Amino acid sequence: MRFAVPVFPGSNCDVDCIKAVKEVLGQPVEAVWHQESDLDRFDAVILPGGFSYGDYLRTGALARFSPVMEGVQKAAEQGKLILGICNGFQVLLEAGLLPGAMRRNDHLQFRCSIQSLRVENNRLPFTLDYRAGEDIRFPIAHGEGNYYCDEETLSRLEANGQIVFRYTGENPNGSVADIAGICNERGNVLGLMPHPERAVLDWMGSEDGRRLFTSMLRYWEGKSDVA
Amino acid sequence: MLPEQTTTVWEPSPEKIQAEGLYRDMGMTDEEFEQVIGHLGRLPNWTEVGIYSVMWSEHCSYKNSKPLLRRFPVEGPHVLQGPGEGAGALDIGNNQAVVFKVESHNHPTAVEPFQGAATGVGGIIRDVFSMGARPVALLNSLRFGTLDSPRVRYLFEQAVAGIAHYGNVVGIPTVGGEVEFDRRYEENPLVNAMCVGIVDHDKLQKGVASGIGNPVIYVGSSTGRDGIHGATFASEELGEDSEEKRPAVQAGDPFMEKLLLEACLELVEKGILIGIQDMGAAGLTCSSAEMAAKGGTGIEMDLDQVPQREKGMTPYEIMLSESQERMLLVVEEGRQDEVRQVLDKWNLPSAVVGRVTGDGRLRLRHGGEIVADIPVNTLVDDAPVYHREQREPAYYRENASARPEEALADQNPAQVLRKVLGSLNVASKRWVYQQYDHMVRTNTAVRPGSDAAVVMLEGTDKALAMCTDGNGRYVYLNPREGGAIAVAEAARNVVCSGARPLGITDCLNFGNPEKPEGFWQLAQAVEGMSEACRFLETPVVGGNVSLYNETRGEAILPTPVVGMVGLIESREHITTQDFRQEGDVLLLLGETRAELGGSVLEQVVTGELSGRPPRLDLEKEKKLQEAVLAAIRQGKVRSAHDLSSGGLAVALAESGFANGLGAEVELDTELAPALFLFSESQSRVLLSVDPQQAEAVQELIASHGIPCRPIGRVAGDRLQIQVNGQQVIDETVAALKAIWEGALPCAMNPSSTN
Amino acid sequence: MYKATIEVRLKPSVLDPQGNAVKGSLHTLGFEEVDSVRIGKTLEVWLKAADEQSAEEQVEAMCKKLLANPVIEQYSFRLEEGA
Amino acid sequence: MYKATIEVRLKPSVLDPQGNAVKGSLHTLGFEEVDSVRIGKTLEVWLKAADEQSAEEQVEAMCKKLLANPVIEQYSFRLEEGA
Ligand SMILES: Nc1ncnc2c1ncn2[C@@H]1O[C@H](COP(=O)(O)OP(=O)(O)O)[C@@H](O)[C@H]1O
C-alpha cells in the first residue's frame, strides 16, 4: 500500500506521518511537494498537521488551492483513502471534501495534551481494528479545533454514522457535539483534530494510534484481494 | 505598494552630531565618540555613528561583561564549538553534535509581550539553524511580577501565548522551562528562550565571510523600520520614555521562519554555503561586520539591493533595522543560481546585496554614493571594554546574622504544605505548557512536568535530556553560592532523568553594571557558575547577557539562567519523577540541614528574603550525581526526583501526582518537622526503587560516599508523613493535587468562580 | 487603482468565542454597559482595474473563492478609487 | 442602545505577514491585479449609553484600554443608534 504525504509550505507533521507509516506498517510512503498534482501512483493520502501557509486568513484556506489538492480531490473520488490530521482536517473542510468549518478553540488558547476519545463508528476503513464505543487516548495540539456545522448537517452526520471520534470527558475546544473527527458519506475521507501518528510507540504516552494505520492497511488488503 | 514613509528623515551633519553630542541619544558616551573619531581619522556621519553605537552596545559587544565571561570554562573533550558563533556545539557520538543556546528578550516583552516574546523564540531558532543544525526542541525561562496585578497577568498571558504561537507554527516542540513570580520582576519581566538542535559534525556551519569576490546574499523577510535600535534598547534601563521607544518592537512571522529554516537546511545539505549568520540584534550591521571580522575580510554592500518593505528608508534605517526572519549568506562565486533555486522553491525573497572584499572594511553604498566606510575590526574587536567597580552590598552583610530557620521552625507541616503547593512558584505550570505543542516531531519521550525533558535521538538508542534552571532568590542572598546552585541543580535535573550532563548555555539577567553593588552580584554569580561548571565538567558553550534590567533604579533579582543538556546512553535509562508502583521503597539521598534562606517556605510564610541560601558542596554534589546515574544505569531505579523548591515535602507530593500514588514516610530527625520537610539543602535526591533492589541500591549509593536512607514506601492514595513517631501530614494525593493544579489557572482568571 | 475594504463577519447564527471573551474583559474593566461584541475581519485590498465595475466583479469573485468561508461567514465590501 | 463599529488595523510600518500571504494566494488564483493586502479586525460592540457623547467616550476608552494595542495598532470607529 503506497502512501502519499503532501507537504505544504508550513506543514510540520509531515515527517511524523511518514515515520508512523514506516514504523507501524512498514509500507512505502513518500512526501509529495504541494506543487505536484498527480497522485495516481498512491493508494492513500495523509494530509499532515502543521500551519500550512501560516494558517493565515483561515486555517487550511490557502492550502486548499495548492495543485496537490487536485490530486487529493481525484483520489477521493476514486475511493482511495484520504486521512486529514489536524491541519489536514482543516484543509479537507476548506476544500469541501468534508462538511462544516473550523473555529478558534472556545477558550482561545492553543491546547496540547493527551485526550480521551470514543470510537463512534468502527465500520470504517480507518477504524476496523477498534471496538465500537472503545475509549482511546490520542494527543491533540491545536488552536482551532472548534468544529462547527449547522443543525441540519449535524443530524445528517449523526444519522449516517459520519461522526467517527468524539471527545469524552473534557471537550478541549468547544466543538459541536464533542466532535473530534468526521468522515464523508462514502467513508473514505476522514478528518480528525487529534494526532494518531503521535501515539504509536510505548514511550509516547499512548499507542492507540497504531490501529488507525493498521485498519487502513487491512481494509486496503481486503479490497485488493477481492479485486 | 510600499506604505508611504512614516517618519521624516532628518540627518544631522557630522559636525552637528559632534557639537551637540547627538550620539548620546544612541547610547554612546563622549569617550566612545572620541574613539570612533580616532578609528576613522575623521568625524563619523549619522549612519556610521548608528553602526558604532549598536556594535558597541552591551548586547553586541559585552563591553561590561567580557572580562567576567572569560572566567567560564569553555573547553572540554566534547566541545566542538564554544562561545562565539550563533550557538555552541557538543559532540554526542555517532558523528552527531548537539547545538544549543539561550537568549533573552526581556525588554521587548515588557513593551509588547506577545511579539516581544515570540520574536525572542524566533531569534534563538535562527541562531541554531544558522549553525546548520535541525532544531529539535525549545525551552524557556520566565520571570514575572505577581499575578495579583492585572497588568502582570496581561504581560504573562501574552508572553506565553507569543512563545507558544511562534514555536507551534514553526513546528519545534517546546518541551520544558521554568516560571517564577516575584514582585521584583513586575516592571521588568524576563523571557529567556533556549533552542536545541542536532547536526552532523561535517555539516556544522560558521558565520564567516571569506573568499574575496564571493557574493553576499540576503534572504528572508523584507527590511522595514521595525526594531531600529533594539540592541541599544536592550542595553538600557526601562524608563518612563520606553513608551516612546515603542516602534523599537518587531513583529514576527513564524511561517516565514519555517520556510527559512527548511531552505537554509537544504542549502547546508547541498554543501553550498561558505558562511551563514542570522540577522539578530543590530540586524544587517552586526551580521555583516561579524562575518567579515571572522573571515579577516571586508564586505561591500549596495543598500539599494536590500529588499525593503517601506519607501524612502535611509541607510541608517536599513542597517539598523531589526526586522525579523532574515539571514545573510556567503556562497562561492558562480553558485548563486543554485542558491536561488532552493530559495525560490521555498518562495523566499532573496537578493545579492554585496561582495566579500580584501580590504577589511565595511563599505556601504546607497543611491550610488558611499554612505559608510569603516574598518571592520574597530567594530568587532576594538569595542570598548569596561572594568567596572565592585562593592559588596550592605544587605549582604546584614543578612549574615539573619536566621529565617528559627522563625520557621514551629510551622505546622500540613498547613504549610497546602500553602506551598498552592504558591505559584511551586504550583503546576500546566496552564503554561499545555499551550505549547510539546510533541510535534514525535521524539518527546518525557514531556513537560518532570525534572528535565527528554528528546529521542532519531535512528539511535540515545536521547537528550534538557532543562532550564535559575533561582534569583538564592543568587540575591549569595550570588556566588546561588550561581553555583543554578548549575548544580540543572545538572541534577538532567541526571535524575538518566543523563550525563554535557554542558550548559547561560543567560545572565542582571541590573545596571555601572552600580558597584550590581556588578558585584554579576561577578560573584559568574564566579560561582564557573566553579560549578569546572567541577561538574559541563563547559559553557554559549550564552547571552542581559544587563540594565532595572526600572526607576530598582533592579530585578539577579537571575542567571542555566540551560543544561545531557546525554542518555540508552532509552532504557530514561527516568521520570513519577512514582510507578505501590510498595516501592523510598530512598532519600544526601544530607538535610536547617536551610531555609530564600526558600519557598520563607517566601510563603513570611514573604521575606533573608539569611543565606543553602550551602553547596561541589564535591558531594558530584558524587551524588555519579551515584544516582550509576543506579539508574543499572536499571534499579523506578523514579528519581531532585529536591529543590519546597524540599522533601514537595518532592514527595509531586512524585505522586501523575499516577495518583501516595506514600507512607517515617522520618527520624533532630530538626523540627517543618525544617526537615521544607529545607532546601542541596545535593539531595528522592528515589523510588523495587523493594528487591533496595538493599543493592543503598550499597551502591553508600559506595559513592553519599548518605542514603530508606524513609518509607510508595503506598495508597494518601501522603502520610510521620516525624519522630508523630503523624504530621496525612492528606489525600487528590486533594493536594487539586491545590497544586488549580493555583495558576485560578490566579490567571481571578473573576471566575471555579 | 482601487481600494476595496472588505468586511468578513461570522454569520449571526455562529457563536463567536472571541467576541464573548472580549465582552467579558470589557465587563471586568468596568464597561458594564456593553451588551454584546462580535469580531470580524477587515481586509483592505488594493487592486488595478479598468473601471469600477470590473473592480467590483473581481472583489466579489475573491470573496466567494477565498476571502470568506460561506459555511460560517458572510461578507460585504465597499470600493474607493485612487490612493 | 448604540452600536459601535471599530476598525483596528496594524500600523503601516508593522509587518502584516497575513496580508502578504493572502496577496500571494490571490495572485496564484489569477487575481494578478492585486497590489497589496492588509488585514485588520472589525469589532461590533453594542452598548447602552445615555447619549451619543457618552457612548463615544466609552468606546474611545475601550479602544485605548483593551481593544487596540497602541504599540502596533491604530483604530477608528463609527457609532449608530438603535438596533
Ligand atoms: N515556561 C515553561 N515552559 C515549559 N515547561 C515548563 C515551564 N515552566 C515549567 N515547566 C515544566 O514544569 C515542570 C516543573 O518545573 P519546575 O518546578 O521549574 O521544575 P524544577 O524545580 O525541577 O526545576 C518541568 O518539567 C518544567 O519543564
Ligand SMILES: [Mg+2]
Ligand atoms: Mg527538579
